[in-house]
Amino acid sequence: MSLDSDAILDRRRIRRKLTFWRVAAVAVAVAAVVGVGLMAMPSTRSALSSSGSIARINIEGLIRSDQARVEALERLEKSSVAAVVVHINSPGGTTAGSEQLYDSLVRLKAKKPLVVVVEGLAASGGYIAALASDHIVAQQSSLVGSIGVLFQYPNFTELLKTVGVQVESVKSSPLKAAPSGYEPTSPEARAALDALVKDSYAWFRDLVQSRRGMDAAQLDKVADGRVFTGRQAIDLKLIDQLGDEKTAVAWLVAEKKVKPDLPVNDYKLAPRFGDLTFLRTAASLTLHALGLEGMARRIEQSNVAQAVDRLTLDGMIALWQPATSN
Numbered sequence: 001m002s003l004d005s006d007a008i009l010d011r012r013r014i015r016r017k018l019t020f021w022r023v024a025a026v027a028v029a030v031a032a033v034v035g036v037g038l039m040a041m042p043s044t045r046s047a048l049s050s051s052g053s054i055a056r057i058n059i060e061g062l063i064r065s066d067q068a069r070v071e072a073l074e075r076l077e078k079s080s081v082a083a084v085v086v087h088i089n090s091p092g093g094t095t096a097g098s099e100q101l102y103d104s105l106v107r108l109k110a111k112k113p114l115v116v117v118v119e120g121l122a123a124s125g126g127y128i129a130a131l132a133s134d135h136i137v138a139q140q141s142s143l144v145g146s147i148g149v150l151f152q153y154p155n156f157t158e159l160l161k162t163v164g165v166q167v168e169s170v171k172s173s174p175l176k177a178a179p180s181g182y183e184p185t186s187p188e189a190r191a192a193l194d195a196l197v198k199d200s201y202a203w204f205r206d207l208v209q210s211r212r213g214m215d216a217a218q219l220d221k222v223a224d225g226r227v228f229t230g231r232q233a234i235d236l237k238l239i240d241q242l243g244d245e246k247t248a249v250a251w252l253v254a255e256k257k258v259k260p261d262l263p264v265n266d267y268k269l270a271p272r273f274g275d276l277t278f279l280r281t282a283a284s285l286t287l288h289a290l291g292l293e294g295m296a297r298r299i300e301q302s303n304v305a306q307a308v309d310r311l312t313l314d315g316m317i318a319l320w321q322p323a324t325s326n
Contacts, residue, residue, distance in 0.1 A: 054249065054258070055081040055112075055267040063093030063125045065100050072269045073104040076112070081267075083113040083258045085248050086133065092124030095149060095200050101125075102207075105132035113256035115248040118142045118239065123227050127238075128204065131211040135255070136239040137248045138230035144238050147208055148225035149200040151193050153179050212237050 055076060076084065086105065092098060108114060109132060116122075116130045118138035123146035130136050130144075138144055160166065160182065167182035178189035185193075209219045214237055222228070222236050233239045241247060245264065252258040 052259075052262060053081055054083045054085055054252070054262050054264045055079070056085050056087065056245075056264050057267050057269055059086060059088045059090055059101070059126070059129055059269075061090060063090055063101055063129065064097040065094065066097065069269045070100065070104050072267075073108050076267060077108050078111075081112065082262055083115075083252045083256060084108060084267075085245060085252075085264060086114060086116045086129075087119055087245070088116060088122045088126050088130055089119035090123070090126030090129070091121055092126050092128075092146065095125065095128075095204075098125030098128040101129045102132050105129060109133065113252050113258055115251055117245050117248045118144055118230070121227075124148065128207065131207055135241070135248075135251055137241045137243050137251070138233060138239045139244060140230045140242055142230040142233075143227045144230060144233040145222060145227045146225060147204055147223040149197050149204060151197050154181050155179070155185065156181055157184055 057073075057076070105114065114133050116133040116136045118130065118136065119142065121143045122130045122136075122138070123143060127145060127147065167180075169177070169180070169182075171177065174186065175189055175192055179185045179193070205219060205223050208214065208223065209216075214222075218237060222238060228236060228238060230239060230242055234242060241251065249258075249262075249264065253260050
């Protein structure tokens with residue numbers, strides 16, 4: 001055998017050994033990261049089993065239909081916790097998802113004293129969720145309201161003309177799959193969409209009016225799609241009190257006879273396994289070690305997907321976002 005062949009074989013053996021130890025090291029690192037992450041997660045079981053505590057749940061980001069969240073709130077209904085504080089920081093989401101969350105919180109409120117604390121934002125669908133509570137607390141600078149419904153869709157007609165593409169379709173009726181985005185929206189399709197939006201908006205208005213005890217004049221002041229600061233919202237009857245979690249707990253003690261000095265423990269609404277930060281870290285470590293830097297960067301930059309998540313919301317949405325200027 002030539003010297004060159006021996007050198008090639010030696011390099012292969014060394015490479016195999018390096019690969020083995022690299023993978024082994026990564027496996028140990030992944031196990032350590034996952035173990036630490038699992039240990040750091042709040043114990044849902046302890047929160048459920050303790051009658052000497054108040055459960056804290058967080059509603060954050062875009063709201064969609066979520067059966068796992070419904071089931072988590074049902075478990076909380078059956079638990080022995082003394083009360084529930086719901087923290088909301090959401091611009092809203094789909095009307096169906098917001099209604100589902102509202103209904104779940106109403107059922108929970110029937111079993112447990114419940115109070116809502118608005119963190120930075122409870123707008124549109126986020127405010128729908130807040131309406132489930134008989135008492136809403138918000139900070140002075142929180143944003144509340146945006147009572148309205150939106151149906152938004154892109155129209156690529158002019159773009160397709162520019163690139164010379166025409167999309168053809170065969171429909172069973174003129175309003176099937178309308179609007180499509182590939183052709184101008186017909187007056188009939190626009191009228192149908194307008195009827196949908198107005199019907200959902202009427203439902204939203206009725207919900208605000210009944211839950212907040214407003215007359216028609218008061219409702220008209222707040223139901224034009226604007227958001228209001230906490231300071232404005234209290235005068236407009238959108239919230240009940242300015243403050244924070246301590247304010248909310250004090251209300252539970254005074255009005256719902258919850259024992260004072262109970263600890264407030266986090267209760268997780270069934271987080272998706274892949275959403276956990278420590279698992280993303282572990283996946284990134286593994287991919288880097290295996291030389292798959294491109295995939296690792298995608299994992300590390302997965303928060304970018306959250307920024308465009310709202311583009312995939314289906315159906316009518318109750319969502320607030322500040323206007324951006326060019």
